[in-house]
Amino acid sequence: MSEIDFGRHSDDYATHRPCFPPSFYDRLAAIRTLDGLDVLDLGTGPGFIALELARRGSRTIGLDIAENQIATARLVVSAVGLEDRCAFAVGRAEDAGFPDRSFDLIVAGQCWWWFQQPVTMENVQRMLRPDGMLVVATFNFLPLLDPVAGATEALILKHNPDFQYAGDDGIYTRYLHQLTEGHRFELVEQFCYDHMQPFTHEAWCGRMRTHNAIGSGGLPPDGVEAFDRDLTALLARDFPDQPLRIRHRVYAVIVRQPEGRRE
Numbered sequence: 425m426s427e428i429d430f431g432r433h434s435d436d437y438a439t440h441r442p443c444f445p446p447s448f449y450d451r452l453a454a455i456r457t458l459d460g461l462d463v464l465d466l467g468t469g470p471g472f473i474a475l476e477l478a479r480r481g482s483r484t485i486g487l488d489i490a491e492n493q494i495a496t497a498r499l500v501v502s503a504v505g506l507e508d509r510c511a512f513a514v515g516r517a518e519d520a521g522f523p524d525r526s527f528d529l530i531v532a533g534q535c536w537w538w539f540q541q542p543v544t545m546e547n548v549q550r551m552l553r554p555d556g557m558l559v560v561a562t563f564n565f566l567p568l569l570d571p572v573a574g575a576t577e578a579l580i581l582k583h584n585p586d587f588q589y590a591g592d593d594g595i596y597t598r599y600l601h602q603l604t605e606g607h608r609f610e611l612v613e614q615f616c617y618d619h620m621q622p623f624t625h626e627a628w629c630g631r632m633r634t635h636n637a638i639g640s641g642g643l644p645p646d647g648v649e650a651f652d653r654d655l656t657a658l659l660a661r662d663f664p665d666q667p668l669r670i671r672h673r674v675y676a677v678i679v680r681q682p683e684g685r686r687e
Contacts (some may be wrong), residue, residue, distance in 0.1 A: 430562055435496065436633045436634050436639070437469055437470045437493065437496065437634050438496050438499075438500055438590045438640075439471040439627075439630060440623075440626070440627045440628075440629075440630025440631045440633075440634070441470075441630070441631045441634045442563075442621050442623075442631070442672075443476075443533070443534075443563065444471060444472075444473065444533060444561065444563050444674060445475075445563075445619050445621070445632055445674070446619075446637055447619065448561065448563075448674055448675075448676070449476055449477070449480060449548040451615060451676070452559065453480065453564045455531070455557075455612060455613055455678060458477055458480040458482050458529075459480065459481030459482070459483055460481060460482070460483075460583035461477075461481075461482045461483070461486045461529050461530065462482070462483050462527050462528050462529075462530040463477050463482045463483065463485070463527060463530070463531065464484075464487065464520070464522065464526070464527045464529075464530045464531070464551065465477070465484060465485065465486040465530075465531050465533070466487055466488065466517040466520070466530065466531065466535060466539070466544075467487070467488055467517065467531045467532060467533070467534070467535025467536075467538065468486030468487055468488045468493070468494075468497060468512065469488060469490075469493050469497070469534075469535075469622070470493055470496045470497045471486045471493075471494075471497030471498075471500055471501055471512060472541055473531055473533045474497070474501075474512070474546075475497075475500060475501055475504070475506065475510055476485035476508050477529075477531070478501075478506050478509040478510035478572070479506065479626045482509070482529070483509055483510075484509065484510045484511070485510075485511050485512070485513060485522075486510070486511070486512045486513075487512070487514075487515050487516075487517065487520055488512075488514065488515075488650075489514065489515065489516050490514075491514050492502065494512045494513070494514050497512045498512055500528065500568050512563055513683070517532070517539045517544045517547065517548075518533075518539060518540050518543040518544050518547060518572075519543075519547065520547060520551065520571075520658065522551050523551075524551065524685070525551070525552070525554070525556075526551050526553075527551050527552055527553065527556055527561070527615070528552075528553055528555070528556050528557070529549065529556065529557055529558075529559065530548050530552060530556070530557075530559070531558075531559045531561070532544075532558070532560045532561070533559075533561045533562075533563070534561070534562055534563055534564075535569060536560045536562075536599060541602065542672050545609075546607060549608070549609075549681065549685065551634055552681055553681075554681055554685060555680070555681070556680065556681055557568065557612060557678055557679065557680045557681075558600070558603070558609060558678070558679050558680075559676060559677075559678050560599050560676070560677045560679075561674065561675065561676035561677075562594060562596060562666075562673075562674070562675045562676075563619075563673070563674050564592055564617070564640045564672060564675075565621075565670055565671065565672050566593065566671045566672065566673055567590065567592065567596055568591055568593060569671050570670050570671040571663075572659075572663050572668050572670050573670055573671065574627070574654065575634060575658060575662060575663075576628075576658075577591075578589055579651065579654055579655055579658060580632075580635065580637050580638065580651075582654075583638070583640055583643060583647060583650065583651045583654070584638065584642045584643055584647075587637040589637075589638050592677055593673070594616075594672070594673030594674075595616060595673070595675055596675055596677075599677050600677045603677060603679045604679065607682050608682065609679035609680060609681065609682060610657055610679060610683065611677070611678075612678040612679060612680050612681050613676075613678045614676060614677045614678065615673075615674075615675075615676055616673065616674065616675045616676075617673070618672065618673050618674075619672050619673070619674055620670070620671055620672075621669070621670050621671075621672045622667040622668065622669055622670075623640070623667055623668045623669075623670055624666050624667055624668070625656065625659045625660070625666060625668070628655075628659065628668055628670070629652055629655050629656055629659070632646060632651070632652075632655060633652065635650040638651055639646050
């Protein structure tokens with residue numbers, strides 16, 4: 425397996441990979457109004473979370489180590505005219521150098537496992553305001569519950585037997601324990617629900633090119649092309665009806681500064 429680099433397929437990210445559904449942001453807004461917040465989106469990728477929060481009235485900054493992802497994010501935001509509310513920067517979550525108490529909300533969507541978590545948590549606490557909250561969330565397809573996802577994951581394992589995360593159930597209670605252990609943060613809420621995400625065949629193939637076992641580090645370019653051909657043939661043969669509706673799971677842990685820091 426080559427080095428993971430999600431910037432290799434930034435165009436596929438922006439075009440084909442879905443981010444969290446509107447219901448996710450609705451649930452956040454029910455916990456705390458999003459209008460007027462200063463928000464940092466860690467591991468922003470092509471900027472979808474930062475952009476949606478800006479649409480809902482927040483002032484957002486998206487941060488990512490992949491320069492290609494940040495370049496794509498800036499194009500996406502420019503296309504909808506929200507540059508005044510949504511900015512981007514290249515950088516790491518572990519040493520993001522924003523001033524102390526800069527943000528009301530920090531979000532890590534579909535990226536927390538890639539960080540050095542103890543260091544990141546310390547930096548998050550430094551950057552959060554006294555009443556600030558951290559959201560760690562995931563949005564994953566479910567190979568054990570969905571036939572298209574299951575067949576696709578079997579194909580992933582055929583092309584990349586070294587892939588170690590097969591059979592993901594989309595529930596990460598370890599993050600809840602990690603974030604609240606030793607009263608580092610206080611739990612506000614956790615939630616989990618399933619969402620049926622539509623895809624065309626083309627979009628599902630594009631989404632899989634962004635997968636860390638395939639195009640973002642798992643396979644060399646010729647391996648990605650071979651996987652893409654096989655997946656295209658599999659979909660045409662076994663799942664011809666479009667759009668596909670593929671079961672995904674949203675899981676989120678929302679925590680806040682502990683009482684001793686809320687001053």
